[in-house]
Amino acid sequence: MTDRGDDIRTAAIDWAIRLNDPGFGDWDGFLAWLESDPAHASAYDAVLAAGDATDPVLADTPTAKPVPTAPPPISPRVPIWRRQAAGGVLAAGIVAAIGVGYIHLRPAPFVVETGPGEHRTIVTGSATIALNGDTRLVLDHHDSHVATLDRGEALFDVRHDEAHPFAVRVGAGQVQDVGTRFDVIRDPAGTRVAVAEGMVVYNPRLEAVRLGPGQTLDSRDGAGEMRVARAATADIGSWRENRLSYRQAPLAIVAADLSRGLGVPIMAGPDVATQPFTGVIAYGGDKTRFLGGLGPLLDVGVKRDQVGWTLTRKADARL
Structure with missing residues (x-):
């Protein structure tokens, strides 16, 4: 046999x-x-x-x-x-x-991509990776210890290997695993990292910022600085259950997260983009009903056009 x-x-x-x-x-x-x-x-x-x-x-x-x-x-x-x-x-x-x-096996990149509002989980030789909506991840057939997040959000559950650390390339930076479970977001503004378990090092050859459980990092492109904060570990990766949790988060970030998860274009207008929001948002179920109550939930006006939904000051709302 x-x-x-x-x-x-x-x-x-x-x-x-x-x-x-x-x-x-x-x-x-x-x-x-x-x-x-x-x-x-x-x-x-x-x-x-x-x-x-x-x-x-x-x-x-x-x-x-x-x-x-x-x-x-x-x-x-x-x-x-x-x-x-x-x-x-x-x-x-x-x-x-x-x-x-x-x-002489050469690098053989391949792309895993999700559409707006779509979730997908893949398993490689080094990690289990959950992809949020509108996400583009590049992997290598010949090296399962490296990934590149071009855009969107992914939750990495890594099987740690000291001899071959797992690394996520994101923008101009890199997140290196030290045995961990962590979430990475890449959007036009920059990069966000949140650690649920273990530890990661952000840009190990430059700033070498170490993040442990419950720590988050926000690196804005071109800003020249990074902000480290804290989050509840239970909330990291909660987007897989259609739930988002914030503490004094700018509405620009909230809108981007909702847009990615719902698969509906949502943006914060310049007049409310920096307005902070604290709370938990559950967005499962009927999208139309949820979007109809989005204004009162975020204490803003909501304007809808052919492109999508825009958060505005209440006086500017045009439903």
Whole structure:
């Protein structure tokens, strides 16, 4: 009976070889295989991690063993030891040729994207990642320890590995895991990070700001400064239950968060963008009904047009 672990490892090696082909195009199939079983991603990572040890990687791998063939007839003019040596060189050449494929695996980025109001969870060899609406995340088929958040929001639940720290590239910064669960938001204004468990380091090679459970960081692009505050750990990532919690948060941030979660364009006008809000917002259920009560909830006016919803001062409301 074939061992299931051997089957998974063989499949992982097959994917690694196929992905090294410049003409490879079955990214959907590969991602589906990774997501179908957590053991698949782990096996794929193990194959790549062993890539610099050419012979040991392939020595016990069925795909690496040359197919036995009948030996050619031995010519009396050629000593047998020379034929054995030539066979050894040929076998080594086959192993080396396959091994080179592992050593020179190039970065293979692929994009995971959600539409407005859509939630999605993916599992890689290093983390479980929950994506909020209107989010674009770039991952690497050959390195599950790095991700790039181009826009939107993602909650990372990382399986810590001291030898290979998990890193999220976001804007000009980077969030490095120290064994943790954390939320990252990237929007046109900048980057926000909130830690639910463990610890992260923001920009480890520059400011090296360490954040522990319940700490948040707000880094505005071009501002040259970062603000560290506190939040209830239970509220970090609560957007997955359609719930948002704020303490003196500018309405510009509240509007952006609601827009991402609801899938409806919502923005704060310049007259109320910095107005602070403290409270909990539950936005599940009927969107139209929720949006109809948004003005009283935030103590603002709400103006609707063909583009979306705009928060304004009460006197400017045009429903």
